[in-house]
Amino acid sequence: MSLVAAVVQYPLPCAECKSYTSRPAAVIRDERKITCRVCGSVTRLSDQQLESLERTLEHMNVCGLRKDALEDTCKEAEEAVAD
Numbered sequence: 001m002s003l004v005a006a007v008v009q010y011p012l013p014c015a016e017c018k019s020y021t022s023r024p025a026a027v028i029r030d031e032r033k034i035t036c037r038v039c040g041s042v043t044r045l046s047d048q049q050l051e052s053l054e055r056t057l058e059h060m061n062v063c064g065l066r067k068d069a070l071e072d073t074c075k076e077a078e079e080a081v082a083d
């Protein structure tokens with residue numbers, strides 16, 4: 001497990017109420033599901049969401065965790081998160 005995956009909070013939308021719940025990326029990747037903090041529903045990640053997560057982590061590994069780097073060089077990664 002990389003350091004980045006362990007510390008990055010990755011937001012995912014609930015399938016039931018559409019609220020976003022953030023969990024460490026490493027936890028989401030291992031469990032492949034997230035429990036909604038609002039309604040408690042369990043949402044399973046699609047293959048596409050897992051791929052987006054992996055891509056985001058790759059970007060962050062390259063760019064580091066500096067805020068300015070994330071906003072500048074890693075715009076693509078943030079778009080993947082919003083997806």
Ligand SMILES: [Zn+2]
Nearest residue numbers: 014017036039
């Ligand atoms: Zn929910």
